[in-house]
Amino acid sequence: MWCRMMLGICFALVPAVEAAAFEAYVSNEKGNTISVIDTTAWKVVETIKVGQRPRGIAFTKDQKYVLVAVGDDDTIQMIDTTSNKVVDTLPSGPDPELFIDDPTGKFLYVANENDNTVTIIDIERRARLGEVEVGVEPEGMGLSPDGKILVNTSETTNMVHFIDTASRQVVANVLVDARPRYAQFKDDGSELWVSSEIGGTVSVIDPVKHEVRTKIVFSIPGMRAEAIQPVGINITRNGKTGFVALGPANRIAVVDGTTHQVQKYLLVGQRVWHMALTPDEKYLLTTNGVSNDVSVIDVASLKVIDTIQVGELPWGITISQH
């Protein structure tokens, strides 16, 4: 922050214990903007105008760009993180919603919902490399930590497709509960968690045997089961704690990563879909689509400590690694 204020000249701060300042970029699906949040001030410090219907959003591995899928413009925009301006686009294929970068940071895998395909993009060359045919309405994208297996969930057929990234062939399919939305591997590759929005569960899948080991179920006293709609999933690096966003239940479920039991529910904002952990895993930020805000959860105490107003219909969130 200091660097930008002083016109590019960086001043060393007087030595003191400084809270790590990261930047969270939030896509506002209806507002067609990105809200940039400073994680020490917990405030929106900038609002970037982007194309139409921004949803999936992620930093490139080298942190130079924030990529955002602008579905109605059929492209992925590249935001330069030093200027916070849109500087280029990637040929994503039609109606991109979610995408994921591979561990090397060179490639992007994009789910094209209307085309029933996954498009593979070379980021540096800004070029389409190929496509993989998948089930109807692909949405959730997950990548095994070694980059060898790409997982894609199909909203209508309720399948999880395992794709070998070298051969670009589907090597296995696993059936889960109704309307799978999101797929997340544990960092050690031992488990794949997939949320079923209408089914109301998260399936814990064995990525080697390609079978469902167990299902995480949710129950909130006084709330109709249909209102509990799991979408986004985030798991700590040590695999011990998982967080699941429950949509119109307005809550995050904190799940024990070993027993797969819910430890706690946290009321955040309305229609919570996606989340991101700060790199030090001290905070979890959630996007609350209907209340147009982002909730900040202190991970150690499992308490909501702040709420930040952002743009209209916040959808996705990505946080800088430094």
Place this chain on the structure above:
Amino acid sequence: MLCAVLPSVSNAADQRYPDWPCVQAKVPEISVAAVWEGPPIEQVANTWQNEPKIKDLVTLLAARRTPMQDAQKSIAEFLTGDAAAKADKGKRLFAGLFETLNSQRNEVMNGLERLARSEKELAERIRSDTSALRELQDKSPPDLSKIDELATRVEWNSRIFEDRRKSIRYACEVPVTIDKRLFALSRAIQQAAEQ
């Protein structure tokens, strides 16, 4: 010369609620659990109105013309005392807001469904008039004054139909607006009670 496009009323996406005209899914009522993590309110559900201070505050907070910032301030000013006192006041205030806003929401939703039913009836009338008009036009010799009368009626009803359709679209946003307000106020109460 005549409007050959027959109007359709609703998206009728949800078979459970055939009269619901909105593109937004019908959520019949907001559950306490959707907005509240505080102490249970069953005990105070029927007694909150007995306290004039709470009654007045509920009216002020529920009103959409009260800006949210002012509402938050009023809530913080009302929730005073030790933790137990704040929890108790907060619970009663929430009970009042919950009942008030949920019933406001129900009124709006019932009104929307009534309007949607009227639209369906009007659409039927337009359809049958248009049909009758075609028959009249096919007759030889044509009864021009009757044709004129019927044509005017169809045009007039079609205009009413379109105007009502626009009103319905705007009115459909009201239940969501009330829902958002209830959530924001409930959150403000819970936060003020925790401070």
